[in-house]
Amino acid sequence: MAGVFTGFATISVLIALGALLAQLRVLDERGQRTVSTVAFYVASPALLITVMDDSDLGFVLSGNLVAVASGVLVAATLVATVETLRRRGLGNTVVAVLCGSYANAGNLGLPIAAYVLGDPVLVAPTLLLQMLVLQPLALMLLDVDASTTRLSFWAVVRRPLTNPITVASAIGVALSVSDVDLPEVVLAPLELVAGMAVPSMLIAYGVALRLGPLPGRGVPALDLAAVVATKQVVQPVAAYLVGRFVLGLDAEALLAVTVLSALPTAQNVFVVAQRYDRATLLARDVIFVSTLATVPAILLVVLLLT
Template structure:
């Protein structure tokens, strides 16, 4: 399976970038604030540019492919399951539980999803609906909850203003608008002299997020917070096992997908948790070790389950 081997090479590339961040922190390159700077720059600048660059050149009908229904409900159900389990067993506070829910449902659709969609599924545009869903729905909701719980107050005005505080959402929506206008007029409306620097800045988002994640590993040990161990493994199981099963059931029995579309929905559901979740945890300074451990174990186990799905459905 050359496609599967290429995807595993993609995981290797990601691991090397994370390791680079770890080594940089160990050698104290960038000083003690390097991780914070990378997180903030990615959150406010690079990632919005990346979303705009990807979605603005994507066909509008591909962005809103019907597979978004499967991606939305499989993620939603997994997030709800975690919140129920938290209420019954883990008893985390609202902010930490929000990080847990995001850890369970948030797909690494950029730095892992794109190569997997390219090498295994043969169509990188398949991740576009996931990008839209996460940035337009789950991210604003999750960050709104984090905003409210960390500030200790509930304000309808703040909730309504929340989308204006989300650079990722703004970048995504602007990209969708440009895609729609370009489809209407028949050509890409953004001049190269404007698009190229945006694309260049966007290309820095993934390595910065990965290196910041690697830096966070220095000086800490996985599962150092023993109280989070059951929740961490629950998150990894929900993300890499339960979510693909739900995606298969929805795709096959509800949407009637078969063949390549069915395969794509299940493979993409098995993607590991996105490093963005750690970025959000760092932004609000909540659940940092929980987010880091959930992402780490989800990323380590994801290739195994993607390989199993490739054997069963590919």
Template sequence: MSGVVSGFTVIFIVVGIGYVLGRTRLLGDHAHEVLSRLVFFVCTPALLFYSLVTSDLSVIFSSTLVIAGGSALAIGLVYVVVARFWLRRAVPELVIGALSSSYVNSVNLGLPIAIFVLDDATFIAPLLLFQILIYSPIALLALDLTALDRGAHRSLWRDAVVTPLTNPIVIGGVTGLVVSLIGWIPPAPVLEPLKMLGNASVPGALLAFGLSLTGVTVFKKGESPRRDIALATALKMLVMPALVYVVARWGFGQTGHQLFAQVVIGALPSAQNVMVYATRYRRGQILARDTALITTLASIPAIAIISLVLA
């Protein structure tokens, strides 16, 4: 339990600082957008490259990759189907909602929880790889093709091929994986600047999230897409941990600490990076922000209950 409290305390303090910065306008009127772009275009790609280059890929390619990744995709697909036919949302909002319902906060909260609660940071590595190299490229491609203006002369199929190759997050992840696979470790003068920039990704995303909360009311009538947020939150905090338990327990025969770790990972809240994506494409920003905030608050009792039952 102390690990859960420690992990959430760190997050709330940094988000709170971002909120204060927004309230005082110390960084100007466009601080949230500028910081979000910095995290999206610079810090997160550097973090992904450095993490993959310095990771042991044999630990990453494990059953956790299948359990966590498969569950995330399944939950995201459920959101898309329900929101499309029930709420009649456009594709960009469907993508942001799907990410909000299944894209786990694997770095900002996942790493502290893995270290303090699970006693092993490698538990979160497979999910991080899945989200970097599979989930994010799929979602970002869909957003690039549907949320950005495209000239009439441009080919959809050409964009489908070219767009992922120009996305900084995809570039950082794929490049890091390739370098790791060939076994080459870049020299320290190259890795250290990337490490410094990557270290700024997590606090930058949290500060941007805090800045986005300035002057807003969660679930505000007339502005907040309440049904979308309720759907994403229910899928993230109730359905996803239950699905992970079923798949890990009866699909892979896991018990004890392994089963406990899988369910805790499934109960992590939505990542603040979804808010960064929403800001970048200017679609579903309130949905991403409110879902991230609500699931972060809800994950505290959720992980506490899982710890009491399965630990």
């Protein structure tokens, strides 16, 4: 259980650092956008390449993946349906769907998988599902929404190929499948740049917390509660039900998919929201509230399933 608290403590310190830098006027809104842009275009792609290069894709194609994907599908469909009925627009709907279904599988999922579940590779299905399916699809739709002209079918199809996140994911998968080892002269600087991704996202998030409205005041409380409940309750419950009653997963695998589905919304959802200027306050507030709710949520899951 120490891994849960260690992961949250690390996140809290870096977010607090961002807020402090904003308070001291070291970073203003322009500086925050610069940090977020570097994370989106440079550091995150490098991180994706290094993470996927080390992943076992054979493990990903397992019952764990199906259960995790089911939780994501149920949560995403629920949020998308509500947002569409409320006519929020494509871009805002896409960000809301990410808020309700995109888990913090990197900087929280990895330590929790290692210290709570006993094996860091258990987070691989969640990571790769998000990197290869959910995020590229979301970015493609956001690119379409942000375009000032009507895009042709082929222009829409080509859009993901110009997105650094999608390109990096494809490179990482290709390296993993081919078992090609990057030369040290390439891998070493890539890993250094990748190390910037999580800290820069968290610092930019902390700056946004300090400079923007207080969490809970930027968006209607009911909207915030609904998205957080979808992420923290609906998604893990759906993953558990599919894992147990449809796939018949053993106790260890069932615990893994439920715990990892109960992770909070990932910080890079805020980076994406800010990059496209869609539902930024919603992303910021959902990340904050869901992160606070995750410790009791995961403790409850562990107590119920062990």
